[in-house]
Amino acid sequence: MTLWILNGNVWDETSGSLLNKHVRLEAGQIAEIIDGANTPDTGSAEVIDAAGKLLSAGLIDMHVHLRDPGFEYKEDIATGTRSAAKGGFTTIACMPNTRPSTDTPETVKYILDKNASEGVVRVLPYAAITKNQLGRELTDFAALKEAGAIGFTDDGVGVQSAQMMKDAMALAKSMDMPVIAHCEDNTLVEGLFFSEGEFARKNGLKGIPNESEAIHVGRDALLAEATGVHYHVCHVSTEQSVRLIRLAKSIGVRITAEVCPHHLVLSDEDIPGLDSNWKMNPPLRTPRDVQAVIEALEDGTIDMIVTDHAPHSAEEKARDIQLAPFGIVGFETAFPLLYTKFVLTGKWTLGFLLQRMTSDPARVFRLPTGRLEQGAPADLTLIDLDSERAVDPSTFASKSNNTPFDGWKLQGWPVTTIVNGAVVYSESAN
Ligand SMILES: NC(=O)N[C@@H](CC(=O)O)C(=O)O
Numbered sequence: 001m002t003l004w005i006l007n008g009n010v011w012d013e014t015s016g017s018l019l020n021k022h023v024r025l026e027a028g029q030i031a032e033i034i035d036g037a038n039t040p041d042t043g044s045a046e047v048i049d050a051a052g053k054l055l056s057a058g059l060i061d062m063h064v065h066l067r068d069p070g071f072e073y074k075e076d077i078a079t080g081t082r083s084a085a086k087g088g089f090t091t092i093a094c095m096p097n098t099r100p101s102t103d104t105p106e107t108v109k110y111i112l113d114k115n116a117s118e119g120v121v122r123v124l125p126y127a128a129i130t131k132n133q134l135g136r137e138l139t140d141f142a143a144l145k146e147a148g149a150i151g152f153t154d155d156g157v158g159v160q161s162a163q164m165m166k167d168a169m170a171l172a173k174s175m176d177m178p179v180i181a182h183c184e185d186n187t188l189v190e191g192l193f194f195s196e197g198e199f200a201r202k203n204g205l206k207g208i209p210n211e212s213e214a215i216h217v218g219r220d221a222l223l224a225e226a227t228g229v230h231y232h233v234c235h236v237s238t239e240q241s242v243r244l245i246r247l248a249k250s251i252g253v254r255i256t257a258e259v260c261p262h263h264l265v266l267s268d269e270d271i272p273g274l275d276s277n278w279k280m281n282p283p284l285r286t287p288r289d290v291q292a293v294i295e296a297l298e299d300g301t302i303d304m305i306v307t308d309h310a311p312h313s314a315e316e317k318a319r320d321i322q323l324a325p326f327g328i329v330g331f332e333t334a335f336p337l338l339y340t341k342f343v344l345t346g347k348w349t350l351g352f353l354l355q356r357m358t359s360d361p362a363r364v365f366r367l368p369t370g371r372l373e374q375g376a377p378a379d380l381t382l383i384d385l386d387s388e389r390a391v392d393p394s395t396f397a398s399k400s401n402n403t404p405f406d407g408w409k410l411q412g413w414p415v416t417t418i419v420n421g422a423v424v425y426s427e428s429a430n
């Protein structure tokens with residue numbers, strides 16, 4: 001089947017501007033990209049009119065929670081991938097803190113099979129480092145890789161034992177697989193839920209210290225140096241972590257990192273009250289940390305943006321703040337949030353934002369997607385950069401609506417998402 005996308009605005013890095021292009025998709029690939037001045041013979045092909053819209057490689061999100069299997073009341077593969085598609089994402093990598101946790105080849109296969117039958121975007125499963133993510137015993141890395149896992153992580157919790165982490169890295173290195181880490185020292189965070197800073201002080205709360213994250217980053221950077229593994233740091237949120245990653249990169253450690261939109265846009269001083277929609281892990285840090293992660297993303301110390309889409313039910317989030325789970329949904333606000341806060345304000349070019357959400361994750365995780373080039377997989381996103389509307393969680397495709405961005409007026413909403421040459425989300429059809 002042939003699909004023509006006509007008159008899309010494609011970012012051109014050389015001129016730093018948008019150029020009008022026609023793109024032909026064929027057999028799941030980008031078959032041809034031609035200058036908008038030409039009139040292609042579209043024949044009997046299907047045609048999408050992209051006039052006035054940004055046409056980008058599909059967005060990639062290397063850190064998401066689909067909650068399937070086991071927590072389908074929060075999200076499942078059908079709704080999670082639809083939420084991703086609505087946010088413009090075409091490839092997502094899902095975390096193993098499911099029930100059972102993704103610690104056997106059977107669960108990896110379950111995710112891949114269910115996505116093949118019910119999902120609408122590409123789903124790349126991570127497998128757990130330790131059985132049940134309990135930190136006691138390594139999983140069967142070889143069998144998990146064979147089943148289709150793309151990396152190992154215990155996200156949701158940190159691997160507390162340095163020896164366990166070192167063993168995991170050595171094994172992962174021997175099979176050319178990355179280790180992805182949620183960095184958190186449990187002894188420093190017990191019972192705490194907002195970060196050390198103004199908000200905690202004002203509310204008489206003991207706060208989560210920055211070192212709880214950075215201690216693991218430093219430890220793991222040393223272990224990555226010793227083992228030679230590709231080590232990737234999850235949701236970086238502190239100045240101290242940034243400093244350590246920058247140092248490790250400068251001496252050639254194979255370390256990469258990600259940051260979430262909320263850690264780029266919000267500090268603890270923005271938290272309006274004891275509201276669990278502002279409770280996530282890592283917590284919102286101080287304005288100084290926010291500045292540090294922004295600079296780190298800008299200079300390449302942090303390689304990519306991920307959402308850490310973490311759906312939880314309204315009932316769970318309505319619990320007392322101490323008991324409510326950590327996490328916020330992210331797919332359906334990520335692009336407009338960052339476009340509004342960083343591109344429209346002139347801080348970043350559109351090309352920079354797109355790069356950190358497409359080609360950079362693809363480069364780091366060696367994915368064939370993330371590039372708008374002839375021969376690449378036909379994963380594309382159309383975004384209306386002029387459309388402005390308020391975030392309305394009741395319209396989310398996700399099963400959950402736990403977001404701190406309710407009511408925020410944002411610009412730049414995805415309107416059409418194409419995976420493997422097929423339209424999987426269209427604003428007009430919703
Ligand atoms: N980020 C969160 O606040 N929560 C995540 C776990 C995680 O990413 O560590 C979740 O699974 O809910």
Ligand SMILES: [Zn+2]
Pocket residue numbers: 155156157182234235281282
């Ligand atoms: Zn985490």
Ligand SMILES: [Zn+2]
Pocket residue numbers: 063064065095155156308310
């Ligand atoms: Zn996570």
